[in-house]
Amino acid sequence: MGKKVLMQGNEACVMGAIAAGMRFFAGYPITPSTEIAEISAQELPKVGGRFLQMEDEISGAAAAIGASVAGVKAMTATSGPGFSLKQEHIGYAAEAEIPVVVVDVQRVGPSTGLPTSPAQGDLMQARWGTHGDHPAIVISPATVKETYLEAIRCFNLAEKYRTPVIFLMDEMVGHLREGIEIPEADEIEVIDRTVNKNLTDEQAYSIPEGKYAPEMAPFGEGLHYNISGLFHDETGFPRGTAQSYEKFMNRLLDKVEKNRDDIEKWEEKFMDDAEIAVVSFGGAARSAEEAVIEARKQGIKAGLFRPITVWPFPEKALEAVAKKVKRFLVVENNAGQMVIEVKAHAGNVPVDFLGRFNGSVVDPDEVLAKLKEEA
Amino acid sequence: MRNREELRLVGSGGQGVILASVILAEAAILAGKNAAQSQSYGPEARGGACMAQAVISNGELGFPKVRIPSFLMALTDQSLEKYGKNLPEDCVILVDSSLEIPEWLAGRKYYQAPILQAAIDQVGKAQTANIVAVAVINKLLDIVPQDVLKEAVSARIPKGTEAANFKALEVGFNLL
Structure with missing residues (x-):
């Protein structure tokens, strides 16, 4: 460092x-x-x-x-x-x-x-x-x-x-x-795209075995290939069938869906024995964390669950938390967006919401007051 | 310095209170403390009430914004009116000598210093008022040694303005 x-x-x-x-x-x-x-x-x-x-x-x-x-x-x-x-x-x-x-x-x-x-x-x-x-x-x-x-x-x-x-x-x-x-x-780890100079124009978007994304043909170095916002096949051109379109879309979505373990990231603090899980992200999570620390000092068993990768939402991790806690409190600087996702994965655990959208960051005192109310 | 200082510096947009808070936070980091700095202002380019803040801690920083100010400096009446409310008993208050002292403040201890006037009369540049202020604040709260403050000022001012700004520091150190 x-x-x-x-x-x-x-x-x-x-x-x-x-x-x-x-x-x-x-x-x-x-x-x-x-x-x-x-x-x-x-x-x-x-x-x-x-x-x-x-x-x-x-x-x-x-x-x-x-x-x-x-x-x-x-x-x-x-x-x-x-x-x-x-x-x-x-x-x-x-x-x-x-x-x-x-x-x-x-x-x-x-x-x-x-x-x-x-x-x-x-x-x-x-x-x-x-x-x-x-x-x-x-x-x-x-x-x-x-x-x-x-x-x-x-x-x-x-x-x-x-x-x-x-x-x-x-x-x-x-x-x-x-x-x-x-x-x-x-x-630090730095990952670069895989570039393949040997691709033919029939292979510009071909997928190597076991991968979800095509290798990149170097643009402007000889190979003429088509880059398009149209659904495309491995040549880059839109000349497939309904079947191949579906295959293409599934592959695009699978880049994320099949690699959630690699992409998802979240932080849990004070969650081991927590009864109330505060879910918050970004700047609002600073207030949420401060409130959790103060709640702990006052004997309230609160913990913090903070998605860092917010999409894909860390569903499995939240479902595991739902098995352990009595309540969720979602804290956001908006009128209620991540709370929708939490409700979708909280099972029968009640989900409360605290949102601020008046130009100020949600205040740790407000979060603490809400935690006291619920404890 | 107390173990944790939560500083609020308020004034009019353009007076440089944000830069003042950045310099104080940077000086604290240079002195091995933890610090965070932030601000709140409206869409106006100049004027309007502007609030800058710095949280400085000898230990872990924790929440990076001011919750309960331990120090307030105000350079304009408007900003004192807007951000001067609900200050705790032990909050150190510094106002520029040009301000009218409101009723709520008259009954309690506060410091007055001619920061804006000193920048004009003694430094010869009204724009250096924020650097004068930085020196006054450091003297009041004893945040970092003077040479560290000077280092932080050097790091954050435009090249070629050193002479005026170092003079402003000196003026500020002797203002209270």
Whole structure:
């Protein structure tokens, strides 16, 4: 580990991305994600990378996808209104199987909303924002250090499964500065896409035995192959049958479904003898954790269950918790989104909800009061 | 310094209270303490009440935002009005000398310092008021040694502004 430095969440996102190999960023500044663009512009040229400010949010996503096809690890970043605009291209990247990282530093919405204030109202949009069935990997960090480390994991998963990964930050963490020790290069794992120069144009999207994602043919190095948002077969062209379309869609979804063990990540604290499990993620989880610690001091057996990979939701892990606890309390900075998922997997265990969507982070005192009420 | 300080610095957007809180948090980290910094502001580019905060701890940091302020500094009447409520008994309060002292504050102990005026008269640059403030706060709360504070200031100011900002530190150290 390096020396401890004071770093902002948005800065940690960029520095983690660069450590993971990001060498291209395209975007359009929007609060509270603007520092990600600014710091990318500052830092990428130092490592031989490129920063491109585009004319709008949509082209920011498009340029990042294009750079990735050309062989460079790429990212774009935005907040609510821009995240809505990028949805079409997120679907395109999922369908055309292009690794890319899309950061959404959430603010209060809908529309322009409260641009400078924290919220977590994009959780469902991150899963279902683009149309049609599609695989979704969405990661949400709670600390500055975790932002650095999980930015790396976003790139690793995008590269490994050839799919867009959404880094769902929020203003609370994006604009928070904390002390962080930057890991040395040999302390982190970096995964690169598999590139195969020997593919023929009949094999551009063929799947190696035992894998879920095709190898990547180097673009612009001789092989002419088709990249399309249409359902495609292994040639990349849309000339299949109903049967092959279903096979294709199942394979896309299986990238996530069959690899949940590799993709899911969550944290449990004070859960061994907990009677009330507080479920929370991202910035709100900081308040939830503080409340759990205070509740414990007051003799309330509370614990914290915090999804880090929020999609796919860690269903099995939550079901295991449901077998042990008497109640769930879901704490979010929105009007109730993750609570839907918790209810779906809580069995007969009652699920309560505490949400704040007034521009402030949910307060630890509010969570504590709710825990006392329930104990 | 007390074992844990929860600092709230408030003023008008553009006065630099966010940078002041960043410098204090950075100085604490340089001195081997734990610290976190954050802020709250509206969509205005300038003006409006702006609140910056820093949590500094000799031990584990825990929750990174201010819950119960142990210190408040206000540089404008508007921000004192907005963020000065419900302060605990032992909260150290510092207000700029230009502020009108509201009724709730008149009855309790507080510090007054001519931070804004000193930046103009003694440093010669109104923009250095936040650095004057950083020095006053460090003197009041004894967060880090002066040389560490200077190091943190160096790290966060634009190149070429060192002379004015170091002068501001010196002015601040001698203001109370």
